[in-house]
Amino acid sequence: MSPGRAGGRPSRGPRNPASTAAAARSAAADARSTAAAALAVLKAVTARVDTAARLEPAAGDAILRSVVDAAAVLIRAEAASIALHDPATDTLTFRVAAGEQGQGVVGLSIRPGDGVAGYVFATGEPLAIGETTVDPRFRRAAAEQTGYVPRSLLAVPLADDAGTMGVLEVLDRRDGAPFDLADMDAASVFARQATIAIRATGLERSTAALLREALLAIAGGERATDVEALVTGLTRELEPATWALADAVARVRDASPEQIDLVIDLLDALVRRTPRAASRYRAPGR
């Protein structure tokens, strides 16, 4: 069930029933069994997250793909793509693309503020850029990695009242003309559709952020590094099912101080047992 806890399992039993030490041990045993139960919940949910991670992206990305397909066709562009922000790593990652030339961008991650998509994400201001060959902000090297260097591009934020969650990029009008205000508005309409779809499917939800918040509330800010490592290790590709995990952890807030101490111990144990998570945290964005 929880093999990693074997060494820490309390030696419960009636060996010294009258001693105060045993009473204390008994209380500790209760608390530890609560912790073990919490660990079991974490493990079970994490397992389900792994399953969900294999199933959910396909469904969510299908919606986004239909949006970029429609955007490319109706704006008569060679390619279109959507990048979503992942607060856990603070990167923008291209999730879907339309148009043969655009496919190479999928999976590419950039920093907010970097490149056209990053700039539009950071400012929330739509931007159209022509003659990109003379635009140093246009990262030619990065574009060449994707095998496609556009002549012009249009980028609009995926934003609603709750904030900016990504960027829709449209590349190269088929007639060779630069993008104009009407294109910008059309792209904004598609961006709104994508934003609504993303909110509805919960694709954007920062499950890691929620989980991190819940764990920090329990463990305290000074253990932020451990929490970060744990969250990274548990959530990997973040998907909606992780909400259940976050909810489970959030419920531990109601636990007694002793139980909370034990959850902190649990954090220690989990961090020790997820070395990959720890190393990933030390090298974010890799």
Place this chain on the structure above:
Amino acid sequence: MTVPTWSQAFTAGNRGLGRLNRRRPFGRVEREAAFGGVDGSGLTVAVIDSGIEVNHPAIGGRLVQSVRVELADGRPVVVGDDGQDVVGHGTAVGGIIHSIAPAADLVSIRVLGPDNRGKGEAFLTALDWAIGQGVSVVNLSLSSKSEALYADFHALADRAYFSNVLLVSAANNVPGPSYPSLFAAVVSVAAHDVRDPSVWFYNPEPPVEFGAYGIDVSVAWRAGGRSVVTGNSFAAPHIAGVATLIRSKHPGISPFETKALLAATANDPDER
């Protein structure tokens, strides 16, 4: 197909409609009287953006100070910067202002860049600093969508107004909160569809009051380069430049008087 919400009133086919085409409540003011014969000398314009490239030819050596907002122990503070533009956008904005008001000094306040996502608090700190410096005009080609910062931005917009500092703010074409561009105390600007920097329109229907050149604008860019860009970001500095000229021509003019002159010198909607 339509155009972005805030630009709609300023585009061909729409300019003849609604209040944009109303009778002027007072006569048109000739541009010569409003800002003829001045070059912005003696005034300072602050640009809150991605920095301004100090040696870019389009800046004409008018960049007199560069600062940036950074976080120290989680709190935003203003520190000296090295006169670089991490993106190119701020240099584009500064270049537009310099092309209109060539003798005005420029101050760059960097809040954007790969290492700074332009968080609302940094933006607030930059704006607070600019107002405290007593600059004449502040160009804001960015806005905050943070509902939580509404009151802070509102207080700063009012403080600027009463401190005789004119804020010129690009409208955000994405629906939802956009501060301080939606406040009455600022001059808010969207792009119109006329490719002419000398054309601007006044729209008495809030929230966006001015339409200016923001399509296919040839601008200065990073590393001494140039680019051709479209966006409200590039419409705002055209109005900021003209506002600087007006303030240069009429020392002591208040922000609301400046805005009134911008409106009184605007093109008629059927002029183009």
